[in-house]
Amino acid sequence: xxxxxxxxxxxxxxxxxxxxxxxxxxxxxxxxxxxxxxxxxxxxxxxxxxxxxxxxxxxxxxxxxxxxxxxxxxxxxxxxxxxxxxxxxxxxxxxxxxxxxxxxxxxxxxxxxxxxxxxxxxxxxxxxxxxxxxxxxxxxxxxxxxxxxxxxxxxxxxxxxxxxxxxxxxxxxxxxxxxxxxxxxxxxxxxxxxxxxxxxxxxxxxxxxxxxxxxxxxxxxxxxxxxxxxxxxxxxxxxxxxxxxxxxxxxxxxxxxxxxxxxxxxxxxxxxxxxxxxxxxxxxxxxx
Numbered sequence: 317x318x319x320x321x322x323x324x325x326x327x328x329x330x331x332x333x334x335x336x337x338x339x340x341x342x343x344x345x346x347x348x349x350x351x352x353x354x355x356x357x358x359x360x361x362x363x364x365x366x367x368x369x370x371x372x373x374x375x376x377x378x379x380x381x382x383x384x385x386x387x388x389x390x391x392x393x394x395x396x397x398x399x400x401x402x403x404x405x406x407x408x409x410x411x412x413x414x415x416x417x418x419x420x421x422x423x424x425x426x427x428x429x430x431x432x433x434x435x436x437x438x439x440x441x442x443x444x445x446x447x448x449x450x451x452x453x454x455x456x457x458x459x460x461x462x463x464x465x466x467x468x469x470x471x472x473x474x475x476x477x478x479x480x481x482x483x484x485x486x487x488x489x490x491x492x493x494x495x496x497x498x499x500x501x502x503x504x505x506x507x508x509x510x511x512x513x514x515x516x517x518x519x520x521x522x523x524x525x526x527x528x529x530x531x532x533x534x535x536x537x538x539x540x541x542x543x544x545x546x547x548x549x550x551x552x553x554x555x556x557x558x559x560x561x562x563x564x565x566x567x568x569x570x571x572x573x574x575x576x577x578x579x580x581x582x583x584x585x586x587x588x589x590x591x592x593x594x595x596x597x598x599x600x601x602x603x604x
Contacts, residue, residue, distance in 0.1 A: 325477065328358045333392040333419075335410060336401035337368030337377050337385065340428060340452065344399060347459040347486030349381045356485040365392055388413075395419040397426060397478070404429040404602050411440050421445075424475050426482075428452055430501065431599030434468030434494060444470045448479045449494060451501050452487070454508045461487030462504040466494035498599070502591035510587065511540060 332348070334341045345364065348356050361382035367389040368374050374385040386392065389410060398419070402410050407429050414420060421443040427434075427450070434447045441447070447468030452461045463483045467476060476491075483489045492500055515536045522532030547557055562568040575581075 325481075326358070327355050327478070327481070328363075330359065330363055330397065331395050332359075332364050332397045332399065333389075333395035333423075334364060334366045334399045334401055335389045335392070335414075337366045337370075337373050338401060339457065341366060341368070341399070341401040342377065342380075343452075343457040343459075343461075344401070344486060345377070345381050345383065346457070348482065349383065351459060351485050354485040355481040365395070367392055390414060390417065393418055395423045397482075398423045400425060400427045400429060402429070404432050407432055408440055411437075415442075424448065424471070424478065426450060426479065430505075430595065431602040433599070434466060438468055438470065446471045446475055448475060449497065450479070450483060451497060451505050453505050456486055459486045462490070462507070463487050464490050464492050464497065464500035464504060466492060466497060498592045498595040501595045502588045505595075506588075506591045510584070515540060 334344065345366070348359050349361055349364065351357070351359075364381070364383040366374070366377055366383055366385045367387070368377070368385060369387055371387070374387070377383065378385050390413060392398070392414075396419070400407060400410070407427075420441065424446045425437060425441065426448050427437055429449075430451070432449075434449050437447045437449075438445045445468070448471050449466045449468070451464050453463075455461050456463070461483075463486075465479060465483065480489055480491075490500075515533065518536035518539075519529060519533040522535065523529050527535070543557070546552065547554070552560075558572075562572055
């Protein structure tokens with residue numbers, strides 16, 4: 317359990333069960349077991365247990381992280397937190413298979429299942445289930461994820477603090493109203509794909525201008541990474557950064573004019589809107 321004395325919370329005895337040992341489950345384990353920042357500094361292999369049906373994957377997880385693995389979620393016990401890293405299509409079947417386990421009425425449930433609302437999870441779980449929903453993106457794999465989080469109806473302030481500290485050790489946490497989760501999915505969940513498209517387009521343009529492909533891609537990729545770090549360090553909003561870079565009559569202003577004529581902003585906005593709409597469509601299919 318968690319010991320709380322004043323503002324300091326001791327998580328060293330926390331028991332976390334991860335249901336599903338795929339990419340997301342392993343990315344979380346990497347940040348929490350191997351990490352040294354924040355709450356991860358007080359967590360180790362003994363704090364975790366993983367349920368995953370594939371024997372080969374269980375063996376790899378045990379070898380890398382030193383955690384206990386089980387074939388079936390019904391083998392988990394004594395969990396304070398349960399992270400549901402399974403596909404939305406099978407999530408409720410998994411929860412039904414866990415019915416009656418000792419922690420089902422007391423654990424905090426964390427779910428990244430796209431389209432599955434806190435309310436639907438609360439209805440599927442016994443008692444006054446405490447649920448927090450999160451939506452990670454691909455950089456979670458290197459503990460640089462962007463994670464919008466939403467509180468369920470029964471989650472407490474202590475639950476929020478715990479989730480905040482857990483996920484802050486694997487990325488950047490942003491608390492939002494659950495009604496905005498489709499929009500957040502479209503911006504940050506799909507966002508790494510947009511960044512890759514931009515790097516690819518800049519690489520191709522660089523090659524057309526005479527650069528070697530590897531050099532062009534490195535220039536584009538590292539410029540994107542450095543720009544994000546610069547904006548964060550100095551608190552620069554995008555419009556301010558844009559204005560500062562585009563000197564009158566300069567090369568960047570010429571590029572902006574050409575991009576505007578080609579419909580760049582409109583294309584990006586249309587893409588994000590389409591992603592948000594598709595997220596809502598998929599959610600409706602899951603709840604039907």
